[in-house]
Amino acid sequence: MKHLLATDGLDADTATAVLDTADELKHTLLGREVRKLPTLRGRTVITLFYENSTRTRVSFEIAGKWMSADVINVSASSSSVNKGESLRDTALTLAAAGADCVIIRHPASGAAHRLSGWLAPAGTAVVNAGDGTHEHPTQALLDAATLRERLGSLKDRRVAIVGDVLHSRVARSNIHLLATLGAEVVLVAPPTLLPVGVETLPVTVSHDLDAELPAVDAVMMLRVQAERMHGGFFPSSREYSIAYGLSERRQRLLPDHAVVLHPGPMLRGMEIASAVADSPASAITEQVRNGVHVRMAVLYHLLASEGAAA
Numbered sequence: 001m002k003h004l005l006a007t008d009g010l011d012a013d014t015a016t017a018v019l020d021t022a023d024e025l026k027h028t029l030l031g032r033e034v035r036k037l038p039t040l041r042g043r044t045v046i047t048l049f050y051e052n053s054t055r056t057r058v059s060f061e062i063a064g065k066w067m068s069a070d071v072i073n074v075s076a077s078s079s080s081v082n083k084g085e086s087l088r089d090t091a092l093t094l095a096a097a098g099a100d101c102v103i104i105r106h107p108a109s110g111a112a113h114r115l116s117g118w119l120a121p122a123g124t125a126v127v128n129a130g131d132g133t134h135e136h137p138t139q140a141l142l143d144a145a146t147l148r149e150r151l152g153s154l155k156d157r158r159v160a161i162v163g164d165v166l167h168s169r170v171a172r173s174n175i176h177l178l179a180t181l182g183a184e185v186v187l188v189a190p191p192t193l194l195p196v197g198v199e200t201l202p203v204t205v206s207h208d209l210d211a212e213l214p215a216v217d218a219v220m221m222l223r224v225q226a227e228r229m230h231g232g233f234f235p236s237s238r239e240y241s242i243a244y245g246l247s248e249r250r251q252r253l254l255p256d257h258a259v260v261l262h263p264g265p266m267l268r269g270m271e272i273a274s275a276v277a278d279s280p281a282s283a284i285t286e287q288v289r290n291g292v293h294v295r296m297a298v299l300y301h302l303l304a305s306e307g308a309a310a
């Protein structure tokens with residue numbers, strides 16, 4: 001693997017290899033007092049974030065440090081980006097300074113792809129940590145890792161992805177990865193929050209959450225991305241919550257084994273009731289924990305394994 005830019009096009013063998021490595025790393029580190037492996041000693045990993053993040057940035061930093069890489073965090077707001085430096089010049093500067101891998105989050109769809117082209121001559125690997133409304137591949141991988149732990153194989157499992165699909169790079173990455181791993185995906189959303197061309201995706205579509213819940217193995221609630229809704233929010237947050245929020249009543253419609261996911265940050269009370277988010281069915285904390293091991297695995301496959309970029 002040279003870069004990780006998207007799950008669209010990521011083949012089942014590569015995705016499974018990353019998930020298996022994450023699982024192995026998790027079990028290797030389990031119960032250890034010192035969580036440090038020498039695997040990436042001498043490697044430099046730079047996170048370059050043009051958008052806010054808690055989970056993704058912190059877990060990439062921890063992942064790199066647990067593998068002994070030198071990890072440097074650059075945020076657009078405190079870098080020379082604020083003086084008008086372009087993305088290309090910023091990226092070339094980081095590569096010239098010695099980055100083996102740049103992990104980028106950017107508001108523009110396609111930014112990670114452009115970066116991978118600019119950094120190809122330097123041999124610097126690129127990881128997409130979320131680009132606009134396009135993709136967030138490591139989120140989908142950590143979601144798959146969490147579902148595998150709870151459900152075993154994803155083959156023929158039915159997963160509902162609920163809410164603001166239109167603006168969700170998490171949804172897009174999950175749709176492709178879940179389909180690749182053999183799961184069925186149903187999108188449950190208001191017509192106003194579905195993307196144009198949804199019929200070309202490997203999904204079915206529903207507008208009735210109550211009708212879907214009894215037949216799913218997992219329900220993935222999405223964040224409502226108000227910051228990307230420049231023309232306002234329709235339906236209103238109250239209407240959204242009534243029709244698409246995962247309430248305690250709705251949770252009772254789920255099969256007993258069903259898993260509740262949310263990529264975070266979550267709007268408690270609107271997207272998901274607090275009692276549901278904190279219930280035994282919820283794997284939200286496990287998602288965050290697995291995020292560290294999955295990101296360690298991604299760095300391993302990019303920088304340390306046979307076939308790595310450098």
Ligand code: CP
Pocket residue numbers: 052053054055056057130136139263264265
């Ligand atoms: N799920 C996710 O990407 O969270 P952050 O925005 O906190 O990184």
